[in-house]
Amino acid sequence: MTSTPTLDAPRxxxxxxxxRTWTIxxxxxxxxxxxxxxxFYEDEGLLFPTRAGMSRIYSxxxxxxxxxxxxxxxxxxxxxEIKELLDLxxxxxxxxxxxxxxxxxxxxxxxxxxxxxxxxxxxxxxFREVEGHAVQMLRDKGVDPESE
Amino acid sequence: MTSTPTLDAPRxxxxxxxxRTWTIxxxxxxxxxxxxxxxFYEDEGLLFPTRAGMSRIYSxxxxxxxxxxxxxxxxxxxxxEIKELLDLxxxxxxxxxxxxxxxxxxxxxxxxxxxxxxxxxxxxxxFREVEGHAVQMLRDKGVDPESE
DNA sequence: TATAACGTTTACGTAAACGTCAATGCGACC
DNA sequence: GGTCGCATTGACGTTTACGTAAACGTTATA
Numbered sequence: 001m002t003s004t005p006t007l008d009a010p011r012x013x014x015x016x017x018x019x020r021t022w023t024i025x026x027x028x029x030x031x032x033x034x035x036x037x038x039x040f041y042e043d044e045g046l047l048f049p050t051r052a053g054m055s056r057i058y059s060x061x062x063x064x065x066x067x068x069x070x071x072x073x074x075x076x077x078x079x080x081e082i083k084e085l086l087d088l089x090x091x092x093x094x095x096x097x098x099x100x101x102x103x104x105x106x107x108x109x110x111x112x113x114x115x116x117x118x119x120x121x122x123x124x125x126x127f128r129e130v131e132g133h134a135v136q137m138l139r140d141k142g143v144d145p146e147s148e
Numbered sequence: 149m150t151s152t153p154t155l156d157a158p159r160x161x162x163x164x165x166x167x168r169t170w171t172i173x174x175x176x177x178x179x180x181x182x183x184x185x186x187x188f189y190e191d192e193g194l195l196f197p198t199r200a201g202m203s204r205i206y207s208x209x210x211x212x213x214x215x216x217x218x219x220x221x222x223x224x225x226x227x228x229e230i231k232e233l234l235d236l237x238x239x240x241x242x243x244x245x246x247x248x249x250x251x252x253x254x255x256x257x258x259x260x261x262x263x264x265x266x267x268x269x270x271x272x273x274x275f276r277e278v279e280g281h282a283v284q285m286l287r288d289k290g291v292d293p294e295s296e
Numbered sequence: 297t298a299t300a301a302c303g304t305t306t307a308c309g310t311a312a313a314c315g316t317c318a319a320t321g322c323g324a325c326c
Numbered sequence: 327g328g329t330c331g332c333a334t335t336g337a338c339g340t341t342t343a344c345g346t347a348a349a350c351g352t353t354a355t356a
């Protein structure tokens with residue numbers, strides 16, 4: 001875990017904090033996924049942790065990227081789409097053509113997301129209504145809908 | 149919501165209203181999916197069109213269900229989950245236990261949907277910012293971000 | 297009447313996203 | 327120094343959601 005007390009960072013000289021890292025198992029627990037899935041995401045080019053010997057070491061940035069990937073999954077995107085979006089997010093911004101591409105793709109994606117937003121609002125409304133009906137029917141039967 | 153026998157169309161004749169139906173190819177075109185997919189959804193218990201000879205005939209209700217299925221897919225649900233939700237939507241409401249189950253599952257699902265909603269808002273905000281930055285950088289370079 | 301344009305079933309193929317071994321390495325502890 | 331415990335890399339298996347092709351029936355039109 002926190003390995004051998006060999007030479008520590010010269011805290012008095014440098015202002016950089018210890019820079020926490022994580023093992024694959026720690027991240028897996030935290031995000032409730034398997035190590036296998038995390039390695040798979042790396043194979044797919046979504047993560048690129050450093051190594052300590054053979055073991056993978058995850059930085060704050062890798063951790064953030066993993067969270068981002070999982071959020072994308074919850075929203076129904078494929079790993080390929082998520083990769084494109086992450087790459088876009090960290091894309092080269094040096095040239096005009098690159099910037100134009102970023103603008104175009106961002107707008108495209110926001111459009112998609114807004115469609116999902118409408119779908120989502122509609123489903124939420126529908127299921128609130130379903131719930132409301134059921135609750136009312138329970139009341140009509142003289143049953144408290146909140147009791148076990 | 150029953151009869152309002154005012155100055156509506158004369159219902160004097162014996163016939164019921166036309167009741168439009170659709171073929172599988174028509175629905176496939178309309179919803180931009182393949183007939184194969186529509187048949188697959190039927191195999192999975194998501195649709196149950198009637199038949200005219202061997203051919204499938206889709207009612208207004210089937211059409212609605214198909215749209216519902218596709219919306220669920222866009223929101224990242226599996227066909228199994230969608231089936232559960234659709235079944236819930238049309239579930240037996242006769243008994244107290246059934247009604248309780250409906251209330252519980254509806255609330256569960258709304259909770260899931262609200263998580264997605266937060267995820268979605270966050271992603272929209274992020275990509276609007278990505279776009280905004282790129283647009284600003286183009287302006288800084290003296291380029292009109294809107295021109296081709 | 298033939299053939300195109302749809303529809304059907306059956307069956308095998310496939311891409312995505314992992315799960316599940318198996319064999320192995322490696323530092324930690326007893 | 328043996329055994330945990332966690333890490334690694336293959337490699338094959340599995341589930342989901344269809345795609346694709348073959349073989350065939352049914353209606354419309356030339």
